[in-house]
Amino acid sequence: MTKEKNNTLNEEVESETVELTNDEVETVFAEAEDSKDDSTNIDYAAEIQNLTSKLEEADNRYLRLQADFDNFRRRTRLDIEAGEKYKAQKLVTELLPTLDNFERALQIEADNDQTRSLLQGMEMVYRSLVDALKKEGVEPIEAVGKEFDPNFHQAVMQGEDENFGSNIVSAEFQKGYMLKDRVIRPSMVKVNQ
Template structure:
């Protein structure tokens, strides 16, 4: 081989070495850039996963709250299912009480009154089975959640704010007041 070819080969080897060095640097820069891109992508994906997990947990909590509310509503509906019927029956019960206070004589009257008392007892027993209770008023302290004051009176023998008379009975269904008692309260 001649010397010129040798020099070209040496130059070519040097050029090849330079080209490899440049390629390695470029490759290293690209690898570093690629790793940074992947790291950023990974962080974004982790943020999205965290957001979706939080969203899932909130939805799950909302659903549990919804189920609890539905269950409470169902229980209340079952507990107070007869409220509208009872509200409709109370005026008839009041009329029975007024009719039984009427005085009269004779065998027919006493038979009629006895029949009315039996019907009245049947109604009150059926209401008691459903959880209806009469609100006691006379002699008790006035309670605005149980009583409706329609008059005030003055009785020196009674304490202030005590119910003196009851004009209309009040009723409670379990723990809910269906109708407050209409009362006269001492000053």
């Protein structure tokens, strides 16, 4: 008999559906909230505050990480641009002594036709070397007659010459060169007092 009663009750429960309106649902939840003790509500508030602070901390870490990444990307881009801009610096630095030797050799006085034709050949090689360096952005630093600038000139001597004013370069011992906007080698100069 109990099985029959259970089946009957189950059928009755299944046949009846309970429909509640939104207001009734809210009332049920409000009553459930009121029935909780105050200590539970305080725990929820503390937990919400804790989670909010953790979320703010995570957001701050994310923003700092994003800023660090942006800075890294910018530095990398600038390094690549500088590498491209000054890619010839090592080669130019190694060629400057050769250029100096050519200039010294071209200052020799030719006393016969063989020496003159040899000097002409050397001058042609020298000009082609200078032209190739100019194409890469290498320019000589002008020194004689210019005001001494420690960014471009290296003073190795001081002297007095009435043809030049004070702090003016009066002689150049070794040419200086720039690659685009970077000094590769400063000019070695004599400065008038």
